[in-house]
Amino acid sequence: MTRIASDQPLLARDEHGIAHVRAADEAGLYWGMGHWHAHDRGMQMLLMRILGRGQASEYLDSSGAMLEADVFFRQMNWGDAAAQVAARLPERVRRLYAAYCDGANAAFAQRIPWELRLLGYRPDPWTIADSIVLMRLTGYLSLAQSQADIERLLIQMVQAGIPRPMLEELFPGILSGLDEELIGKIRLGHRIVPEAVRWSVALPRMMASNNWVVSGSKTASSKPMLANDPHLETNRLPCIWYEIALKAFGRYAMGATMPGLPAILIGRTPDLAWGVTYAFMDAVDSWVERCRDGKCFREPDQWVPPRLRKEVIRVKGKPPVETTIYENEHGVLDGDPFREGYYLATRWSGSGTGEASICTFADIFHATDVQQGMNLLGKVESAWNWVLADRHGNIGYQMSGLMPRRREGANGFLPLPGWKKENDWSGFVPPEDLPRCLNPDEGFFITANNDLNAFGREKPITMAMGNHRAEQIRSLLAGRSGLTVADMFAIQNDDYSLQAEQFMGILRPLLPDTRQGQILRNWDCRYPANSQGASLFEEFYGALLQEMFRQNGIGTGVGDFLVHQTSMVAAFFANLDRVLLSEQSPWFGGVSREDLYRRALARAMKVEPLAWGDRLQITLRHILFQGKLPGFLGFDRGPYRLHGGRATVHQAQVFQSHGRLVAVTPSFHMVTDLAEERIHTNLCGGPSDRRFSRWYASDTQDWLNGVYKAICPLVSHRPPVE
Numbered sequence: 097m098t099r100i101a102s103d104q105p106l107l108a109r110d111e112h113g114i115a116h117v118r119a120a121d122e123a124g125l126y127w128g129m130g131h132w133h134a135h136d137r138g139m140q141m142l143l144m145r146i147l148g149r150g151q152a153s154e155y156l157d158s159s160g161a162m163l164e165a166d167v168f169f170r171q172m173n174w175g176d177a178a179a180q181v182a183a184r185l186p187e188r189v190r191r192l193y194a195a196y197c198d199g200a201n202a203a204f205a206q207r208i209p210w211e212l213r214l215l216g217y218r219p220d221p222w223t224i225a226d227s228i229v230l231m232r233l234t235g236y237l238s239l240a241q242s243q244a245d246i247e248r249l250l251i252q253m254v255q256a257g258i259p260r261p262m263l264e265e266l267f268p269g270i271l272s273g274l275d276e277e278l279i280g281k282i283r284l285g286h287r288i289v290p291e292a293v294r295w296s297v298a299l300p301r302m303m304a305s306n307n308w309v310v311s312g313s314k315t316a317s318s319k320p321m322l323a324n325d326p327h328l329e330t331n332r333l334p335c336i337w338y339e340i341a342l343k344a345f346g347r348y349a350m351g352a353t354m355p356g357l358p359a360i361l362i363g364r365t366p367d368l369a370w371g372v373t374y375a376f377m378d379a380v381d382s383w384v385e386r387c388r389d390g391k392c393f394r395e396p397d398q399w400v401p402p403r404l405r406k407e408v409i410r411v412k413g414k415p416p417v418e419t420t421i422y423e424n425e426h427g428v429l430d431g432d433p434f435r436e437g438y439y440l441a442t443r444w445s446g447s448g449t450g451e452a453s454i455c456t457f458a459d460i461f462h463a464t465d466v467q468q469g470m471n472l473l474g475k476v477e478s479a480w481n482w483v484l485a486d487r488h489g490n491i492g493y494q495m496s497g498l499m500p501r502r503r504e505g506a507n508g509f510l511p512l513p514g515w516k517k518e519n520d521w522s523g524f525v526p527p528e529d530l531p532r533c534l535n536p537d538e539g540f541f542i543t544a545n546n547d548l549n550a551f552g553r554e555k556p557i558t559m560a561m562g563n564h565r566a567e568q569i570r571s572l573l574a575g576r577s578g579l580t581v582a583d584m585f586a587i588q589n590d591d592y593s594l595q596a597e598q599f600m601g602i603l604r605p606l607l608p609d610t611r612q613g614q615i616l617r618n619w620d621c622r623y624p625a626n627s628q629g630a631s632l633f634e635e636f637y638g639a640l641l642q643e644m645f646r647q648n649g650i651g652t653g654v655g656d657f658l659v660h661q662t663s664m665v666a667a668f669f670a671n672l673d674r675v676l677l678s679e680q681s682p683w684f685g686g687v688s689r690e691d692l693y694r695r696a697l698a699r700a701m702k703v704e705p706l707a708w709g710d711r712l713q714i715t716l717r718h719i720l721f722q723g724k725l726p727g728f729l730g731f732d733r734g735p736y737r738l739h740g741g742r743a744t745v746h747q748a749q750v751f752q753s754h755g756r757l758v759a760v761t762p763s764f765h766m767v768t769d770l771a772e773e774r775i776h777t778n779l780c781g782g783p784s785d786r787r788f789s790r791w792y793a794s795d796t797q798d799w800l801n802g803v804y805k806a807i808c809p810l811v812s813h814r815p816p817v818e
Contacts, residue, residue: 107131112805113783113791116341122461123195125342125349126358130199134222136784136791137338137355139209141200142219143720144356148229149175153417154410155217156720163409163417170407171421171428172236177448178228184451185224189458193224196358209785211720222356228450230356235478236444244380244442246559246668247509254279262648262682266671270509270558278384278513281438285430304545304667304747304760305373306565306588308573309483309491311539316578317771320485323584324362324371325762327747331714333733333793335781337362337764341809348809349461350775352764359457362766364775367464369485369768370473373543377479377497377556378507379445381521383426383514387433392424392441393515402429426514441514445498445524449477466490466534474527479556481543487770493533493541495548499525499556509558529553542569544745562670564594564743581776584767587745589802591623595669595743596633598677603636606693612701623741623748625709630741634711635703640676640696641665647685647692666749666760669742709737712750714759716781716793733793736800765804776804 105119105128115136117128133141146155150169152162185193200222208219253263254276264271307324315321328336340360341350351363362371385392391399402422409417422429427443452475463469466484470492473482479497484490500521502508512519531552533541544565549555572587573579600621607613612632619629665672675683676692684692715734717723725731738761740748750759764779782794798805 104128109783109791110341110807112807113794114339114341114807115783117343119342119344121344122192125344126192126195127199127202129340129342129353129358130196130201130222131203132199132340133338133353133355134200134203135207136786136789137334138204138207139211139720139785140334141222141356142209142212142217144230144233145219145222145226146217148226148233150407150409154412155212155215156412158412158414163411166409167407167419170409170419171423172232172447173405173421174229174232174447175225178225178232178450179223181228181448181450181454182224185454189455190224192458193227193358193454196227197222197224227357228454230354231450231453232446232478234354234357235446243376243378243559244382246664247380247382247511248284249664250509251279251282251284251511255282255284259682265675265678265681265683267509267559268674270507273505273512274510275513278438279511282384282511283431283437283439285439304561304565306542306544306569306745306747306762307371307373307481307483308540308542308569309371309485309493310573310579310584311491311535312489312770314539314573314577314579315769315771316580317769319487319769319771320369320489320491321579321581321584321767321769322364322369322371322483322485322491323588323765323767324373324483325588325746325765326362326373327760328763329758330761330763330780331716331734331750331757331759332719333716333731333781334719334785335763335779337779337781338783339777339779339807341807343809347461348773350807350809351766352777352779360460361457362764364768364770365461365463366773367487368460368466368469369770370460370469371483371766373481374545375479375481375495375497375543375548375557376545376560377495377499378509378558379479379497379499379556380442381426381500381502381508382440382442382511383519384511385424385426385429385433385439385441385514387429387431387439388436390434392429392433395515395517400424402433424514425520440511445500445521446477449498453477466492470494470532470534471527474530474532481545481548483541483543485770490535491541492535493531493543493548493551494527495530495532495552495556496527497530497556499530499554501525507555507558525554525556530556538574540570540573542566542573544569559668559671561667562595562673562743564670565745565747568592568594568745581767581769585765585776585802585804588762588765588767590745591740592745593621593623593741593743595673596621596630596741598673599633599637602677602689603693603697606690606697608697608701610701612703612705615705623708623739623744623746625707625712625737625739627708628705630708631706631711632700632703634708634741636696636700639699640693641672643692643696643699644672644676644683647687647695648683666742666751709739712738712748714738714750714757714761716796718787719785729787731787733796736796738800765799767804774806774808776806778802778804 105124108116115132150166305326310321312318337352351360402424405421426441431439465486469484474494476496484492531548545561546563546566547560616632623630713735718731738748740746768775778799782791784791
């Protein structure tokens with residue numbers, strides 16, 4: 097081990113390059129975590145701060161897309177609110193976070209990443225407010241990429257004249273109160289989250305995840321086990337996750353962090369383990385604002401001006417740009433109130449918060465059982481599904497997030513008139529009323545971005561992902577005993593598709609007696625890298641979606657765009673499947689389901705079958721240089737062949753979005769048995785964001801091959817520097 101200074105903690109690496117910290121107190125652990133984050137991932141931390149502050153045009157890129165991203169972050173104004181939250185923190189928590197900042201700044205004093213020095217960036221010290229901005233950034237962007245976009249899609253469908261019966265079939269049970277006439281009047285301006293923000297690879301994009309806990313009654317060790325694999329955009333280096341192990345006064349904590357955030361987000365202590373997936377809570381609402389002469393209407397007869405804020409954005413090599421932002425109690429206005437019309441104002445429930453989340457992650461280190469962990473994690477302001485297990489044998493589940501209290505009959509999916517006071521929020525639902533479960537009778541609990549409303553007094557989810565992954569995991573756990581860590585590894589890497597099984601039941605009788613037809617007929621609904629059947633099925637499925645849009649008169653252009661240029665199919669394919677698997681539907685445009693399938697099949701069967709891994713390949717690109725440097729320099733790695741599909745436990749989806757390839761896979765695997773003092777992990781990348789470090793992409797091959805390493809609280813005596 098190496099001591100940085102006489103009064104500082106001991107820092108070391110294990111044989112996998114994983115950072116370890118030993119200290120006499122908690123403040124020392126936080127100092128060490130901050131130092132490791134800045135030492136190994138300083139570029140990532142500072143790059144995310146540049147984006148979160150809305151300074152990307154000044155330092156990174158003077159393009160119009162980057163300016164749009166800066167405008168978005170200036171609209172959110174998270175920096176000012178974050179400083180206020182930091183000032184309100186309890187003294188103990190503020191002291192720990194200040195120690196984290198001291199550790200990070202000590203590392204930055206030794207070295208600023210050369211890539212950022214080339215760009216002319218000279219960072220000011222890291223602050224608690226910077227960590228709060230990053231916390232909001234990760235919580236909000238994940239949500240906005242899914243919930244808010246699908247709500248915008250509904251508005252565009254209404255304005256395009258999609259008949260109400262077709263909308264009801266696509267969005268069943270959540271369109272009560274839909275005012276098509278009012279929605280038709282809305283002037284849609286910018287997206288809630290601009291494309292430049294959503295697809296910047298410096299920011300973590302959460303597409304999907306799995307986690308589950310298993311009771312000791314079903315395990316070989318007689319202690320609970322926990323497994324987690326968050327599905328993120330993985331065609332990037334470094335990986336968003338950073339692994340670390342901390343130890344002080346006889347206690348330890350180890351697991352996955354995000355650089356810049358002083359918290360173990362997935363991991364364990366001697367007493368408690370926890371894992372996280374995205375919850376799909378509807379925590380972003382939009383209101384329709386009627387505007388004229390710079391004011392918004394309020395009943396019975398008031399016109400109220402929104403707050404006005406001007407932001408000056410410096411642009412590299414160009415004159416500064418001034419932007420005017422209008423906001424009111426409903427959030428940021430998507431339009432100019434001086435131009436008469438109807439606009440959306442949008443608000444996220446977590447905006448301006450963070451205090452509870454920070455205190456939670458400071459306290460989880462001391463939690464000794466699942467009930468305490470649930471009570472703590474339930475206070476996190478952004479929307480996540482947490483599963484927990486403790487050494488006493490308990491397992492549990494808790495949803496977190498600020499669910500708005502809305503008037504009766506309002507679910508948050510539909511925009512409501514902003515001029516009616518009854519449409520405003522009236523506080524937030526307490527964590528104990530959100531979905532939660534302690535020691536379920538079946539001996540396990542699974543979350544996979546599926547609908548978990550049944551486990552709560554309140555129903556926070558309006559649009560969940562499909563239940564295919566959750567049901568496949570359930571089938572692999574149910575009725576079994578003596579489960580081991582190796583069994584959890586196998587489940588995390590399972591590539592059987594229940595979605596494909598459903599379609600193949602209809603498709604097999606329609607297959608032609610050709611080479612392609614025979615391959616698909618014999619396909620086992622699995623997605624290994626060498627499968628030609630998986631490749632042909634995906635050709636059929638894409639053709640079927642486009643045929644559905646073409647047949648009902650919407651047009652092949654819309655279908656092609658949704659399938660190939662957005663995440664809508666990737667995230668919400670189950671809604672489309674509900675239509676496509678129906679015996680009859682208004683979406684079929686008057687033809688039978690079988691005829692629709694035959695037309696799609698005729699297109700798919702003309703394709704020469706490739707191995708699935710040849711179709712599904714990714715290259716890990718450096719987050720700053722984005723493939724612009726010659727390959728022989730080694731900043732990018734790959735291409736790598738993948739396995740898995742959109743509906744498999746080992747999810748793998750690759751699609752184009754605005755000219756850039758996006759790959760969503762399990763970015764990090766963790767399994768832990770509470771009978772052991774270790775976690776088993778792999779991740780897509782390595783500990784360091786330094787290209788010439790031996791730890792730059794050191795775990796990638798094990799991640800590709802499904803090989804797991806063990807991290808323990810005890811470490812060898814390797815120095816922390818290269």
